[in-house]
Amino acid sequence: MGIFATLERMVERDGGAVLVTVMAVSGSSPREAGTRMAVRPDGAFSGTIGGGALEWQALAEAQALLASAAGSRMRMTDRALGPDLGQCCGGRVRLMLERFDRTDLPWLAALSAREDGAEMITIGLPQPGGSFSRRPAGETEAALAPSAAPVLLADGRLVERFGSRNPPVYLFGAGHVGRALVMALAPLPFELFWFDPRTDAFPAHVPRQVRIMRDPQPERSLGQAPDDARILIMTHSHALDLAIALAALAAGRFAYVGVIGSQTKRARFLSQMRQAGLDEERIARLTCPIGIPGIEGKEPAVIAASVVAQILLLPAYAAAGAGREESRLPAERRSVGGKAVS
Structure with missing residues (x-):
């Protein structure tokens, strides 16, 4: 509110x-x-x-x-x-x-x-x-x-x-971790777009800033995503994860492209991305596994906390808040109630 x-x-x-x-x-x-x-x-x-x-x-x-x-x-x-x-x-x-x-x-x-x-x-x-x-x-x-x-x-x-324009998060997948991420992101300054092609995948109630997107080909939405979007990929299908990741990395402009998974999944995805013709510079932008290194818990809430911390640490996010820690009124402004406001 x-x-x-x-x-x-x-x-x-x-x-x-x-x-x-x-x-x-x-x-x-x-x-x-x-x-x-x-x-x-x-x-x-x-x-x-x-x-x-x-x-x-x-x-x-x-x-x-x-x-x-x-x-x-x-x-x-x-x-x-x-x-x-x-x-x-x-x-x-x-x-x-x-x-x-x-x-x-x-x-x-x-x-x-x-x-x-x-x-x-x-x-x-x-x-x-x-x-x-x-x-x-x-x-x-x-x-x-x-x-x-x-x-x-x-x-x-x-x-x-x-108010302000909050950085957007494009979250693909409404499984257990996706739901935990929505709750973890709810009180934070992000605008959340939540994708899943399954019509019955989403809960009945979601936080106010969440937009539900039911698209049978969710990777198409990336064409409309702004450059500072954080892309989080964790669908029910590895093939769909790969298609979304390929589209996001091929765009070459997103602040973060993260895929849930193991090191084995990462190696398989990198191989398939090279076969698809994606260059090494863009492949290097992939984050997989997602989350802060060293946090080992696999519970959805633990993964969500780790991922949220990771995207909060992004340089692009830090830059968006730069210069706001010390804000002063210009010296020429007048006083209010007898006390200077400069």
């Missing part, structure tokens, strides 16, 4: 909610700028800004802000994690806390309806009491937010990015 849908549900149920946003960080910090957490009046929350003392204090401040029905609806805090909170990180984090109530439901509902897992850029308009109401940004406005870090403009508007 997206952040606006979460806030809308909280406000409808409890009459109010607080959005905690990491505005900027420097040095080591639990989470990056643009991370958010929604808090209910009873202290229950959705999302995390990193846990520990920083989050615990933010939850207490959010509840205090919700308890103050009158007065300011927004609070800015700036914490040095070592001196202020006794943490070892050594970094500094600036948080913005905003209180919303039923008067905010129209724009919360409008943005909730637009959340579909894709990136959305909004413009926040200052409201009485200091919080922001938001609307989708226009093309020119969207260009003002080059990264995940919120940008406070000199005229008081707030430009933010919500």
